[in-house]
Every structure is written in structure tokens, then in C-alpha cells.
Amino acid sequence: MNFKIKMFFTFLISVLLIMSGCSNKNEKQKETSVSNNKTAFKIVDASSFKLKNIRGIGYPGNDNGLYVAGNDGLKLYKENRWYKTTTNQHDYIGFQAVESGFIASGHPQKGTSFKDPxxxxxxxxxxxxxxxxxFYDQANFHFTAASYSGKGLYVIGEKQSENISLGVNYSLDNGKTWKRSAFKNFDSDSMGMMAVHPTNGNIMAMSTRSGIxxxxxxxxxxxxxTEPFMVTALTFNGxxxxxSSVxxxxxxxxxxxxxxxxxxNIIIPFLDYDNPITYLAVNPKNTNQMSFTxxxxxxxxxxxxxxxxxxILTEGK
Structure with a gap:
């Protein structure tokens, strides 16, 4: 099994993007609350479950605990116990924990009133x-990144459209307007995971097959x-x-x-070569608390x- 293909084309859906000739597009969209009222929303004990796909992890600032986003909603780990939500079990692609909660892209749970994507x-x-x-009902983003403070939001547009440019796009006003990043001096042949500084939304980083x-x-x-080694996941810690590198x-x-x-170096449990780290999270309220998938x-x-x-999870269980 080819590790590079496995990590950057199957899991990360890495895109080889043309970085020139893309015009900037801005979008203004009013913030609107959307919810599903068919089933009562509760957070309940999750004594047994198996996650097929983990889409992201993080420590939201408005709660205590680790959030795990999957293709069937959120799982919460607090004080050595697991919890889940009873509804809004969406496929939270691009999950990002922020100080006021979380941001995500993805697809809605079937049977709810949410539009897709x-x-x-x-x-x-x-x-x-x-x-x-x-971009509600318009686009889905596998690659997203958000500042913990909420002052910087980044996505990778995987195709050119009227409202989003091909490549990295950023917003400094909570998604109301967007600009395309010029990416000058970026000479890697792939794009990968992004991360944003927790308090300064102007500072961002990207992992690639040839370093950070x-x-x-x-x-x-x-x-x-960094040196030109493969980096599979990254996040800011202050x-x-x-x-994580290979x-x-x-x-x-x-x-x-x-x-x-x-x-x-941080010592971690031994991981097989075909089981690399995919997501990293640091709790900004307690930087000694970290996790990885x-x-x-x-x-x-x-x-x-x-x-x-x-x-706390083995093969999703």
C-alpha cells in the first residue's frame, strides 16, 4: 500500500490546484439560525458506539471536553465518559472548534430540514x-481552518465558482466577505490541512508532502x-x-x-507506519491537554x- 496515496489522496482528498488566473470573489450573506424541530435535541450517554469516519476533533471554548466530529454527528468526551447528541447528527466535514462553539461544513442528517450541502x-x-x-446549499469544504478567537476563517475552494475561488480563500469578518490568498512562494505540489493562530487570524500554516x-x-x-518531509496533521499551540510528520x-x-x-519531540505511543496521525487538537484553556486521531x-x-x-478510542470504538 502506497502511504502517500493513502494519506493525501484518499483521506485528505488532496487537490493539485492551479494557483494562477483565479479572480477574487466576495460574498455577503446574513447570519441566520437554522434548526430541526422534529426530534428533541439532547446530549445523552453513549455507552457503546463505533465511528466509521472521524472528521475532526477539538476543544470548544464554551464547553469542557473533547468534541469528536464524525459522519454521524458529534461525540463528546468529558470526565472519562462519552456522550452523543440525539439529533442534528450531521456529517461534520471540516470541523473546527472555536472559543464560542464550533464551525463545520458537510452534509445534513437525512430526514432533517437542512439543505445539502x-x-x-x-x-x-x-x-x-x-x-x-x-455558502449554505452551495458548497462543501473538506479543508477548513478557523482561529479560536473567531477572527480568521479559511477554506480551500476545490473548484471555481461565482462565490469562491479555486485555492485558499479567507474571511476576517465571520464569513461575510472572502478574498483569495495569493500563496506566493508556495512551491509544494499539493495542498493539505490548514491551521490558524488562535488569536491572530492573519497567521496560518499548511501541511504538505514537503513540509509546513x-x-x-x-x-x-x-x-x-521545516525540512521537506511529509506532514500529515498540524494545529497551533499558542x-x-x-x-505530526512521517x-x-x-x-x-x-x-x-x-x-x-x-x-x-513529544513522545507518543507507537503507531504503525500505515496508521499515521490525521487530526490534532490542543485545548487553548489548558495547553497541557492535547489529543490526536x-x-x-x-x-x-x-x-x-x-x-x-x-x-480513548480504538478503531473508532
């Missing part, structure tokens, strides 16, 4: 109700800040970047200072900065 929606009440930020690219101007100018057939977890280039839907969490890890 969801575009970009935001919830501040654990998924009970939503705001339509942009970093920008302080909304992706208009990019700089590679001003540093937490990322080097010499080993799955590694590291921190990086983008300004100095200094890297430090793997290609085979394993989920690990630490509350002591990586000294010890708890395996």
Missing part, C-alpha cells in the same frame, strides 16, 4: 442550533519552515505549531517555533503535556 455553519450551543456563515508552509499575511506570502518510516509528533525553526480511527488524549497518553 451545509456550506459553513456555526453552533454556539453544542449543535442544537446553527448560524449560516456562508507558514504565513503572517493570510496566505498571500508563504514560507516553508505561537508554536504542533504537528520520517524514516516513523510517525512523529513535534512542536515547532515558526520564527526560529526550533523543533522539539489516526487513520484507523484511534484516539489518544493527554492532560499532562504528553508525558502520558490515554487511548
Amino acid at each position: 451545509l456550506g459553513l455553519i456555526k453552533s454556539g450551543d453544542k449543535g442544537k442550533t446553527f448560524q449560516k456563515l456562508a 508552509y507558514y504565513s503572517t499575511d493570510n496566505g498571500n506570502t508563504m514560507k516553508r519552515v 505561537n508554536s505549531i504542533l504537528f 520520517e524514516n518510516e516513523k510517525i512523529l509528533l513535534k512542536t515547532l517555533s515558526p520564527l526560529t525553526g526550533k523543533q522539539s 489516526t487513520y484507523k480511527n484511534d484516539l489518544y488524549e493527554t492532560t499532562d503535556g504528553g508525558k502520558t497518553w490515554n487511548n
